[in-house]
Amino acid sequence: MKKFIFFDSKSKRGFRFWMTRMGLAISLVLVAYAVFFSVESAYLVSEKMTGRIWSVPSRVYASSRVLFPGLRYSKEDLIGELEWVGYVQSREAVPGFGEWKKDGPYLLIGIRSFSTSSQDLEARKVRIEFSGNHIERIWQRDGDQWKIVHTLSLEPELIGEIFRDEREQRTLIRLDEAPKTLKEAIILMEDRGFYDHWGVSLRGIGRALLANFQGRGIRQGGSTLTQQLMKNFFLTHERTLQRKAREAIMAIVAEILFTKDQIFEAYLNEIYLGQQGPVGIHGFGEAARFYFSKELKQLSLGEQAMLVGLISSPGRYSPYRSLESATERRNLVLSVLYKGEKIQEKDFEIAKREALHPRGKIRILRKAPHFIAYLQKELEKRYEKDFLESSGFQILTTLDMEFQRAAEASVEEVLPKLDERSKKRVTGERKLEVALISVDPHSGAVKAYVGGRDFSNSQFDRVHRAQRQPGSSIKPIVAAIAMSNETRLGEPVAHPATVLSDQPAEFSYSGRDWSPKNYGDVYTGQITLRGALEKSQNVAFVNLASQIGLKELQKGFYHFGFQDVPEFPSIALGAFGVTPFELARVYTAFPNGGLQTECYAISGVLSEKKERKEQTSMAVRKVTSAQIAYVVTQLMKGVVERGTARKIQGMLKGQDFAGKTGTSDDYRDSWFVGYSANLLTVVWLGYDDDTPMGLTGASGALEVWANFYQRILERLPREAFAEPKGVEWRKIDPEKGCLKRGLFGFEEVFIQGTEVPPCR
Amino acid sequence: MSIKSFLPVFLFFGFFVSTGCVKRVVTEPAPEFSFEDARVERSNPRYVASLNLVEDALKEMKLQRLGRAASQLSQAIEIDPSNPYAYFYLAEVRKRSKRYQESIELYRRAEDRFAANSQWSAECFAEIGDVYRLQNQNLEAEEAYRDALELNPRNHRAIEGLAGLPANP
Numbered sequence: 001m002k003k004f005i006f007f008d009s010k011s012k013r014g015f016r017f018w019m020t021r022m023g024l025a026i027s028l029v030l031v032a033y034a035v036f037f038s039v040e041s042a043y044l045v046s047e048k049m050t051g052r053i054w055s056v057p058s059r060v061y062a063s064s065r066v067l068f069p070g071l072r073y074s075k076e077d078l079i080g081e082l083e084w085v086g087y088v089q090s091r092e093a094v095p096g097f098g099e100w101k102k103d104g105p106y107l108l109i110g111i112r113s114f115s116t117s118s119q120d121l122e123a124r125k126v127r128i129e130f131s132g133n134h135i136e137r138i139w140q141r142d143g144d145q146w147k148i149v150h151t152l153s154l155e156p157e158l159i160g161e162i163f164r165d166e167r168e169q170r171t172l173i174r175l176d177e178a179p180k181t182l183k184e185a186i187i188l189m190e191d192r193g194f195y196d197h198w199g200v201s202l203r204g205i206g207r208a209l210l211a212n213f214q215g216r217g218i219r220q221g222g223s224t225l226t227q228q229l230m231k232n233f234f235l236t237h238e239r240t241l242q243r244k245a246r247e248a249i250m251a252i253v254a255e256i257l258f259t260k261d262q263i264f265e266a267y268l269n270e271i272y273l274g275q276q277g278p279v280g281i282h283g284f285g286e287a288a289r290f291y292f293s294k295e296l297k298q299l300s301l302g303e304q305a306m307l308v309g310l311i312s313s314p315g316r317y318s319p320y321r322s323l324e325s326a327t328e329r330r331n332l333v334l335s336v337l338y339k340g341e342k343i344q345e346k347d348f349e350i351a352k353r354e355a356l357h358p359r360g361k362i363r364i365l366r367k368a369p370h371f372i373a374y375l376q377k378e379l380e381k382r383y384e385k386d387f388l389e390s391s392g393f394q395i396l397t398t399l400d401m402e403f404q405r406a407a408e409a410s411v412e413e414v415l416p417k418l419d420e421r422s423k424k425r426v427t428g429e430r431k432l433e434v435a436l437i438s439v440d441p442h443s444g445a446v447k448a449y450v451g452g453r454d455f456s457n458s459q460f461d462r463v464h465r466a467q468r469q470p471g472s473s474i475k476p477i478v479a480a481i482a483m484s485n486e487t488r489l490g491e492p493v494a495h496p497a498t499v500l501s502d503q504p505a506e507f508s509y510s511g512r513d514w515s516p517k518n519y520g521d522v523y524t525g526q527i528t529l530r531g532a533l534e535k536s537q538n539v540a541f542v543n544l545a546s547q548i549g550l551k552e553l554q555k556g557f558y559h560f561g562f563q564d565v566p567e568f569p570s571i572a573l574g575a576f577g578v579t580p581f582e583l584a585r586v587y588t589a590f591p592n593g594g595l596q597t598e599c600y601a602i603s604g605v606l607s608e609k610k611e612r613k614e615q616t617s618m619a620v621r622k623v624t625s626a627q628i629a630y631v632v633t634q635l636m637k638g639v640v641e642r643g644t645a646r647k648i649q650g651m652l653k654g655q656d657f658a659g660k661t662g663t664s665d666d667y668r669d670s671w672f673v674g675y676s677a678n679l680l681t682v683v684w685l686g687y688d689d690d691t692p693m694g695l696t697g698a699s700g701a702l703e704v705w706a707n708f709y710q711r712i713l714e715r716l717p718r719e720a721f722a723e724p725k726g727v728e729w730r731k732i733d734p735e736k737g738c739l740k741r742g743l744f745g746f747e748e749v750f751i752q753g754t755e756v757p758p759c760r
Numbered sequence: 761m762s763i764k765s766f767l768p769v770f771l772f773f774g775f776f777v778s779t780g781c782v783k784r785v786v787t788e789p790a791p792e793f794s795f796e797d798a799r800v801e802r803s804n805p806r807y808v809a810s811l812n813l814v815e816d817a818l819k820e821m822k823l824q825r826l827g828r829a830a831s832q833l834s835q836a837i838e839i840d841p842s843n844p845y846a847y848f849y850l851a852e853v854r855k856r857s858k859r860y861q862e863s864i865e866l867y868r869r870a871e872d873r874f875a876a877n878s879q880w881s882a883e884c885f886a887e888i889g890d891v892y893r894l895q896n897q898n899l900e901a902e903e904a905y906r907d908a909l910e911l912n913p914r915n916h917r918a919i920e921g922l923a924g925l926p927a928n929p
Contacts, residue, residue, distance in 0.1 A: 066839060068812075070805020118820065118831035150812040442841040443834045592841075593872070595865055603831060615827035617834040618850070622865050626872065678841065717806060722842065724872060 041253040056392030057163040061156040062401040064116045068151045074133045085157050086293040088359045097123045098294045114155045117396050117604025117615050157401050160372040164389040171285035175265040184342045185308040191225040199226040199251030226251040229267045274314045293359040302354035305333040319358040370451025370461050392608035398445035406711035407436050407448040414704045422693045435462035435580040438681040441588040443618040444597030467577030472536045473662025473671040474574035481556030483628045495754045497737035500540040502527040509569050516542050528737040533635045534643030545572030560586050584682045590633045591675050593626035626724035627751040633658045634749045644698050648706045656720045661697030670700030677719040726752045787916035810840035826853050844873030882912030889921045
């Protein structure tokens, strides 16, 4: 039997034999590990680079403003708007894209390409001529000539982004979209042998080792572009040999699986180039927007060089941190380009002399926060959350940022004053809350949206979610229902001159008694429907409701689009919950000739490739006749001219307004719904916990509404409410509600054919 | 005189009647939108800007891109709610999208806005008639066609529409 000798110390051959075997075994393990790691890397790299490589947040935009000759819009207004979008003043004779320049009566603008819900608009140069506060003419550059155009859409303002947790911002570009000089500069600065090596450059490593040895520490990486990309994709930023080894293997695998161009394109989109608050700026497309407010292809040579200079240390060379360091670094990149014979001496000199003008940093990333949160919730009903946060959607909204800023400023200015007034009646430290929604009544497009006073304090969206009692702001709908419904004789239950009883009374319903009261316990005895609405007399409206019939009234409310209406007589005084959004939608029927418009905030959703995932436009539903809508509007005009909202009459000269105040029981809710021919706004005020605040609709919500309209008055077209066919004006006695003969009397509007008794 | 001698006269009369020469109604084709013509009606800047968007929307409609057309027409209405063409073509978009009730309301709104333009007003009623007919609401369709013919007795769509209705709707 052969004797097994494990280790014979006396035999030199035996020792060598076993050492060789052990070495082989270790090598095999290492090779196996390398194979396993290479296969794993191949899988990871392949999955990363062939699938969806980046998480691109969805961006939310305000509406695109349409300019046209004759529009009241001054040069300064437009410059202000452009600056919000991120455009900068040009220092050249002809502004580049993303720039503007004053030129006598003209404003020259280089408009960048963008998309609306209906169009993809190319970048273009325009010239706008102003005359005083009006736009006189608009030209668009067409080849060598200026061509007059009738309308001009402006690039919309970015108002928010929907991020994943890692909060990376990027604008994806294709390799062919990157300027040649930018690509050359990157290669010269970061990896000269990029097109020759297999992912790892021994020469680069040697150079780095030497530099690190001389500097006694790790100072230079020696990583190729492919290694940098792999590090950014998969690895940490720690400087260890193990990490470097993994990085190298992954780089080799990437080079085997993908072409140089694919790797370079990925690098251009992945590389970290700066920070905006909590959000990382990744890739050159995004960096061009972030630092210069331009598209990558529009950057000057100097600007390209500055961006390339950021790669090694975006913090240190950021122009926002030090213009001097950024310029020095840029010049280094330019000299490398020049020495590498990639640019001419003349271009080198010009670019070196070019002063760096980074645009001002965008102040806030999240504007209209309640609005964005509302959109996010809506969109999450249709798209998966993760998809929404990472697929680079463009969410196009209807929000008018000028109106939105005005609304926010009004809330900020008025609410502290109202807090003071309310404090006299409320104990403890409390702050009033607010909801404001402004819509175009003809299209239903939401123009301004304030869901609360301070988003950082409370994310509760009162526009959509606060179910509050509308109080008297419901009365115009009661009036409209009364005009639509008929008595047994086939006549409408009411018209503006219908006389209603207005004295203390007790009403019974289901065995219960109820005694509604007027504000301030003031009763007129008898009052016309117009008078009752203008003065907001409760008892007269309860009497009107009893003439309609409770069932019919409830049916009428449902027909107008309210969701949950109980069967109590007090619904005539708004004793049921509605949201400000709901009330806005219901009211659109009045300025819109009886057609109710569905209020919408998202006009379109575009994919990253600009495919239209959805498009929303106006939707209408007839809820009452054009004649009734007009008559009710005229009654509400009286509220503003003579009634409970008369204090705004002096403030808003030159415009037709109609509206209605609302106050719920014990002053828990303060409402005002008011509109011009083209803009309807609902304001609600109150405490979230329903504590009485001591403010009426007129002393609370109306103040916010009036402040808001004063700010935007210039923007509203001066138009009267459109009178439909089938109405007539007649002279009446406003106290008795009878027809008067002769020249004197109150001009009242009626639906044609309405029987009104003559005065005796 | 035998009856045979009247044969040529009968034949001639028969031919005359059969070819409709006794009373032939000359119909008019549907009016077509023209930016230049429409802006002559009113020169208000908002109206002109709004017309411009209608013109763009018509191009989208020809390409069957109804969503884009509807967006542009909504915007045209926002800029000038008195622009009848914007309502008219939005009604057509809604008709094509089978949103019939909305289409009818929008045609009615357009008709109200056309006011003095009887040719277009008649077209609105004729369109309303068509939309009712698509829903087999023949009584309503007949009424709408008759309204159209009252405004424009030569309206082709209304004449065709009426002729196409069943005898006892």
